[in-house]
Amino acid sequence: MNRLSCTNLTKRYGRLTALNGITLELQPGKIIGLLGPNGSGKTTFIKLFNGLLQPTAGELLIDGMPIGPDTKAEVAYLPDNDFLPEYMTIKGFLDYYEDFFKDFDRKRAEKLLEPLGLPLSQKIKTCSKGTKEKIRLIVTLSRRAKVYFLDEPIAGVDPAAREYILKTLVENYAEDAVVILSTHLISDVEPILDDVLFIKNGNIVLHEETDSIRERTGKSVDELFREEFRC
Amino acid sequence: MLIKIFKYDFLESGRKLLPGILAMLLLSLAQGIVLAYNLVKKNAVNGSLQIIFGILIVVVTAFIIGIIIAAMIIQITQYNSTIYGARGHLTNVLPVNTSSMLGGKLLSASLWVLISIMVSGIAIAIIFGCLFLNLGAHDQEGARQIFSQLLKQAREYGFFQLFAQAVLGTVIGIVELVITLYLCVSLGQLVSKMKVLVGIIAFFVISFIESKIDSLLQVQNSFDKYHGLVEKHQDVSVVINNGWSGIIVSLAFAVIFFFITRWLLSRTLNLE
DSSP states (O other), rough: OOSEEEEEEEEEEEEEEEEEEEEEEEOEEEEHHHHOOTSHHHHHHHHTTTTSSOOOEEEEEEETTEEEEHHHHHEEESSSOOOOHHHHHHHHHHHHHHHHHTOOOOHHHHHHGGGOOOOOOOOGSSSOOHHHHHHHHHHHTBBOEEEEEETTTTTSSSSHHHHHHHHHOOOOOOOEEEEEEEEEEEHHHGGGEEEEEEEEEEEEEEEEEHHHHHHHHHHHHHHHHHHHTTO | HHHHHHHHHHHHHHHHHHHHHHHHHHHHHHHHHHHHHTTTHTTOOHHHHHHHHHHHHHHHHHHHHEEEEEEEHHHHHEEEEEEEHHHHHHHTTTTTOHHHHHHHHHHHHHHHHHHHHHHHHHHHHHHHHHHHSSSOHHHHHHHHHHHHHHHHHHHTTTHHHHHHHHHHHHHHHHHHHHHHHHHHHHHTTSSSHHHHHHHHHHHHHHHHHHHHHHTTTOOOHHHHHHHHHHHHHSSSHHHHHHHHHHHHHHHHHHHHHHHHHHHHHHHHOOOO
């Protein structure tokens, strides 16, 4: 069974077509790179599956269910903006996740937070930008979700933090889950990707396994991306 | 899930409102002490103390009025930021159905507005209580007699039934006002620019339509009109029945607005 599928998925913002009739099926157990330049439709695609945008046309399903509270219980989403409630302490935020998400593994979250050396009583608003990003990633990956959507998790962070984020991802995502990771920093994520989706002007122009791409073209995903999206 | 939404919303509002509420109670107590011990007259020669007492009166009055307005503004901004702002990326991905989400927020907001009204009432009671203590024994007796006379007349005119009705009407009125504001915020989100302006216009349009429907149904919902009805019919039961009609109409509006807002949230949410 497909973990995630969409049929003729279209999203328009006024006259601008962000997604143009995408039909797609994704199976579990893979880390999939959603790759495309800025404005190609990556975030729109992710937000539609999280119910944060309404499609203009088409159907979206997660585990055969339309988007709603049941699918939201299965999806862990890391948006590209700061959604943390600033007034909460880190402990309070873990309580919040534990209260709302049955699949939240609090022990894992606390274990992942340990190396950061942050007291759980610390207010989120007093954390640095980098620390906040790590907290967001940790709570997202501490869920035993069936689908993970990570929207630009490594954009705007230093190389050391990038390494930390990707290492945390690979070591912590549920094996039977599908991870959709959007980015335009291909070289950093290429080693961990099983499949890639190239998205261009709201269309999926390539959906293929990374190994198959290398065999077929003799190029790395990064090289192929640069060729495909050359300005 | 409704309870969990309520819990977090209630706590978040409380963090913003409680300091103001406590400050208001303390200031009204200070004002009461000034009145109870007749400190204004006793310190008539001290100009700076007189100024402080004057400022105190202004600040307490501002707090009593301001806390209710602050409660309303906090509820609107909290709804807007947690649903349509950056926090919406967290709130709207919770496995909670739209009714529970909206219901939890509505319950929390209404309760805070009610609490702020009640606390304002307590602050006024503190001031008047202290003022009563300042009266001489003779004046206190006079005040007691006036009060008992008022109570007697109130009983005769079915005032307590009207009072109970007013309390219920206030609670339902608050819920209706909060859901109207939520609806206006959601309507404002339907446009890409000037969302606040559209929300404000929506509020005035809705209020106008509501008042027209009220007059069509001949619902009398102000004390002036109650008085007019008593004069006209010489029968309190007419007024009471009319009061119930007003409450039912108010409740009906609240339910309709709830369902429209729910529909807007589930069908038109677009966090671009």
